[in-house]
Amino acid sequence: MPPNLRIALRFLTARKRSMLMSLAGIVFGVGFFIVTQAQTSGFEDFFIHTILGTNGALRVEYHIQTSAEPDAPAAPPGTRVSSDGSIQDPARVAAAVRQFDNVSGVALVLQSEVDIVSSAFAAPARIYGVNLDDQLAVSDLGRQIIRGDLADYRRAPNGALLGSTLAEWLHLGVGDTFTIEAGDQTRRYRISAIYETGIRDIDKERVYLHLDEARSLLQRPGAASYIQVSLFDPDRAPEDARRIQTVIQHTVSSWQQREKSWLEVFRALRVSSAITVSTIILVAGLGIFNTLALLVMEKTKDIAILRSMGYTRHDIARIFLWQGLLVLVLGAVLGCLLGAAGTWGVSRLPIRIRGIFSTDSFVVSWSVWHYVEAVVTASVVVVIASLVPARRAARLEPGDIVRGTAQ
Amino acid sequence: MPPVSDQPALRCDQLHRYLGADEGRVHVLRGVDFTAERGRVYAIVGPSGCGKSTLLYQLGLLDRPDDGRIWIAGELMSGADDGLRTAARCRHVGFVFQFHFLLLEFTALENVMLPMRKLGRLDPAAMADRAASLLAAVGLVGKTGRAAAHLSGGEQQRVAVARALANEPTVILADEPTGNLDAANSELVFGLLTDLARQNGQAVVLVTHNPEIAARCDEVRPMRDGQFIR
Numbered sequence: 001m002p003p004n005l006r007i008a009l010r011f012l013t014a015r016k017r018s019m020l021m022s023l024a025g026i027v028f029g030v031g032f033f034i035v036t037q038a039q040t041s042g043f044e045d046f047f048i049h050t051i052l053g054t055n056g057a058l059r060v061e062y063h064i065q066t067s068a069e070p071d072a073p074a075a076p077p078g079t080r081v082s083s084d085g086s087i088q089d090p091a092r093v094a095a096a097v098r099q100f101d102n103v104s105g106v107a108l109v110l111q112s113e114v115d116i117v118s119s120a121f122a123a124p125a126r127i128y129g130v131n132l133d134d135q136l137a138v139s140d141l142g143r144q145i146i147r148g149d150l151a152d153y154r155r156a157p158n159g160a161l162l163g164s165t166l167a168e169w170l171h172l173g174v175g176d177t178f179t180i181e182a183g184d185q186t187r188r189y190r191i192s193a194i195y196e197t198g199i200r201d202i203d204k205e206r207v208y209l210h211l212d213e214a215r216s217l218l219q220r221p222g223a224a225s226y227i228q229v230s231l232f233d234p235d236r237a238p239e240d241a242r243r244i245q246t247v248i249q250h251t252v253s254s255w256q257q258r259e260k261s262w263l264e265v266f267r268a269l270r271v272s273s274a275i276t277v278s279t280i281i282l283v284a285g286l287g288i289f290n291t292l293a294l295l296v297m298e299k300t301k302d303i304a305i306l307r308s309m310g311y312t313r314h315d316i317a318r319i320f321l322w323q324g325l326l327v328l329v330l331g332a333v334l335g336c337l338l339g340a341a342g343t344w345g346v347s348r349l350p351i352r353i354r355g356i357f358s359t360d361s362f363v364v365s366w367s368v369w370h371y372v373e374a375v376v377t378a379s380v381v382v383v384i385a386s387l388v389p390a391r392r393a394a395r396l397e398p399g400d401i402v403r404g405t406a407q
Numbered sequence: 408m409p410p411v412s413d414q415p416a417l418r419c420d421q422l423h424r425y426l427g428a429d430e431g432r433v434h435v436l437r438g439v440d441f442t443a444e445r446g447r448v449y450a451i452v453g454p455s456g457c458g459k460s461t462l463l464y465q466l467g468l469l470d471r472p473d474d475g476r477i478w479i480a481g482e483l484m485s486g487a488d489d490g491l492r493t494a495a496r497c498r499h500v501g502f503v504f505q506f507h508f509l510l511l512e513f514t515a516l517e518n519v520m521l522p523m524r525k526l527g528r529l530d531p532a533a534m535a536d537r538a539a540s541l542l543a544a545v546g547l548v549g550k551t552g553r554a555a556a557h558l559s560g561g562e563q564q565r566v567a568v569a570r571a572l573a574n575e576p577t578v579i580l581a582d583e584p585t586g587n588l589d590a591a592n593s594e595l596v597f598g599l600l601t602d603l604a605r606q607n608g609q610a611v612v613l614v615t616h617n618p619e620i621a622a623r624c625d626e627v628r629p630m631r632d633g634q635f636i637r
Contacts, residue, residue: 003524010512305508308469309522309570310497312490399470402460402504402582 004315008322018291023331025284026378030335032280033374035342036273041365044266053140054197057237057255058229060097063088064249087250090224096248097229102240104232105137108224110214114182118170125166126205129214138230148174148193157213159192163203167194182217198359278377285381288327292320292389303393304401317394324386332375414481416578416610417443417466422475424461435461437633443578443610448601450621451614453630459614460582467500467580468492480577497526501571503581509555515542515566516551522573541569545599561592568600579604581613585620
């Protein structure tokens, strides 16, 4: 063991109580940092996972017509969207999109606002005409079924899949029938299954029908409102969107672009909780600063004797830095353990959330980066807090100390 | 230039030191010349405030002179940078202070090992052996593992003597090493310090107010107003 570390270890015991208080501050600061990050990231990950599993990574929408008009939305300069707001020859565009290397699935979707009427209630809703197998390839619809059976839906031409919140509002269950009013058309459908994505905005309005049935109901043969695309690597969505848009001349939006406002909210929440919890670490850092500053004052004679034996200014600085580092290392290790235990505990807390999300327990995210961020924050605070007393200790002149005139 | 071993253990030439600032500035050392030969014991005596301790800290490189030169084992140290002066303290100088100045969280053995750990010439086992034998030489055989805080004043000063000898320094500088001890312990500590230093061919320079102790040194240098008076 280096002599400086050996001395630091002994000096640590000189102010045991205040060192333990500082240590506790680091432990709790690091632990709470990890737990809050796990929580906020957990909800963010849950949202992203659900959005990707429901709406896909990319959405191909309008055909872009080359034009001199400069106000085209989400289109390259010099172009604008076509006036009919639809995809021209959806099957051909889908086939073209399928050729891109990161694309794992493609599904045509025909979407329209309608009214749904059950025996006792009515509600506005949105129908999504899909080809089941294609939709299963680009979404988590198969895993989102909470009641009923997709096989029944596959067999029944008038089968429908309802969101859980919408079904609840309309007091409908699997096997019940309801009517959809779209324009001058009114048709009856039977609920084959009820799904739940966990995102209330989706679960309260979305009704899946067979694509051919939706086209027939809406009287738009061969049409598609958009093409839903899933990617092997969803993080690459913005680059893929630009690339595909350039080639197929249809607007392509990434999930990051579509959900930008929610993602910003989550980011703001994550940063604000990190800042809030970092104040605990900051207070602990002030404690360490205070303890070490007092220790330097108490140990001036020891510093003089060490200097008289040949210990350098750097040795003296290292002795006090080591003390900060020892508190940091122990605090970080215990804090990470506390954070992991806290995260696990929070994930087991039964809490019913029915808002933006639907969940029956806290959603947490297990990421090594939460631990890295917590330890880095604590390290910065502790190193700065230790550096000032350490530098002061190193600057002390042994001659002044033994003469009793040290400042 | 003669080999280093033929050089005096310590020498200073026209040493000047001022303390304080502006109107409170005092000329504490006024051109002190001093030479300490190996194997000899020197007593610096004089009234309080005459500059004895200031001279000792200058000679031990704990403080810098305003003017003059200091050689330790033939090496000019007065103008050296902090790193060289610190290394010279480690290798050539052993200090004994009036109030022991032990690290109280450490045992007697660990206190004696501290300078050896810094010098790094011996492995840990050899350091422990040497520290134990030094503590045995100062009569602390059974107390090597005792925390310094739990030793009596006389025992602490004996540990300080053992520690001063740990790196086999060229010169031992002692600032009133018996000033805080009773007569029996004073006698014991002085005897140990001088006997061990003479045995090892080390110079001892001690500051004392005790005329009996001074009388037993090889040379007594009385000091007044920052100068030796003979």
